[in-house]
Amino acid sequence: MHVNEAVKTLICVAAAAYATAGFAFAFRRMRAGFAALAAGWLVNAAVIAVNWTVAGTPPLGSMYHVLVVLAVCLPPLYLFLAVRDRLTWLHAYFAFASVAPLVGALCMNPDTLWRRMPALQSAWFVPHVLAYMLSYALAAVAVVLAVTGMVRGRAGAAGCAVARPRGYDVAAHRILLLGFPFMTFGLLSGMIWADQAWSAYWSWDPKEVWSLITWMLYLVYFHCRKSASLRTWANAAHCLAFAALLTTFLLVNLLPKLSSALHSYATS
């Protein structure tokens, strides 16, 4: 079997295992859920191992690579939050969130012939991309929780049975508090790296501008959440921030009109 086909099969298996885990958690089959989540994570890790072997270097250079890494970040982050913040009830959210990047990866060219170009031969390459992947994984779960909280809050206002809309909001905030330092490190390590590689720490490249917009909108969210009078704007800022994140991560790479000259190697 060709490497591309083998890898795509493994990705399908991992996505199916994550989806099974999500449904098992939703129907309160906890043991089955955790078994499926662990199986999915192992297969997901195997895909990264194959990509690493084929590329001969950490596989973080294309959209396909980073989507696979994004999915593998989510289950360990769930474990961390479950232990640290006792947010154990988030299992289904993290399981379903792990499926989405893998579905995205299936739509991408596996790019088995990718090689690190000279500008990517830097000690900042892995920490910069990995920090962003961790923050994006957490931000994805946080926005789903915030939207769920808003929907359930409205349902409660309409007289329906409501399950802890405030809990969703607090959980989303805690998750963002964990993810935001990673996002900040991703942005700033990119500036330090750009200073070494491109002779300027800031070039107003579309990818840079959109990542700054994302970072600023999350800052607006955090500040709005602190003020009673601005708190009503917090969720709007959160949703806008995630929309900006999607633009930074996906649209800047995939839409030619928004394309980034300096980050062109990230396009798959």
Added chain:
Amino acid sequence: MTRAMHIGTGVMALGTAFLLAGAFPVDGGKQTAVFHSPAFIAVCVALCLLLLLCCWQRRRAWRQIGFHLCHLGVVLALAGAAIDHFRSVSGEVQLPVGASFEATRMPGPGGVPVVFGFGIAATNFHVILYPPDYILFKKNQERLVRGDTYRVAADGTVAAGPYGRVSADRLRNADGTWAEMVMVADGVALRKSRQTPRSFEAVLRITSHGRPDRYERLAVNHPVAAHGWRFYLVSYDDEPALHVVLNARWAPGRACAMAGIWLLIAGTPLLCFRGRAAGEVGDAC
């Protein structure tokens, strides 16, 4: 929440609106002009003043070190960027490889040459190439049809799918270079693709009056600093003669901006995680 922080949130939202205005492409690609407009610079200045005011209002709360590091970090980074915006000088130098070719100036804005005050020369330039990929070509009714591309394995062989593994000996010429073409079956050949660079580097010689010559390794991601200037290896070409392309930059605000960046890197986890540890989730960031 203080009034300064309240206004600061509004200013951040306004700054984000400016960034959005410059992020959406318009015909001619002039949208980034908004980042250099006086209005945007005024927003940045207002943000800095508000951040300093917030720090001043919490000047006695030194236990909130993360708060101070983050806010002062942004101020320093913006101050450094502002200095560079108004004062920095940058340009490109095309430098033939060889000790005898020395550059002491570069073309500046408006064609006016910028004099370094010292000389630079690039020597010992070399490129490390990745092994080539091999593309399968199959003869089909007098036409060559392109097939899959195969990568050279770590042991120097190529696994050419249905045509088996091609040994390392067959892929190398007698002088050790990669073979341009290898027949793997009747009418089926592997053809070498263009090799891409893994890395390239040179030695930069810096000569100045009254001082001994300095020799520094210059590579991508490894710039050389000399007399306030930084030289970056960008690319190379061997047409018409072997030369390297360097970016030269004099940026007086760089140190200030870098200090701000490192303060932010240190301060953000302190600010976000301290709040959590204290159980003040809502007050953390």
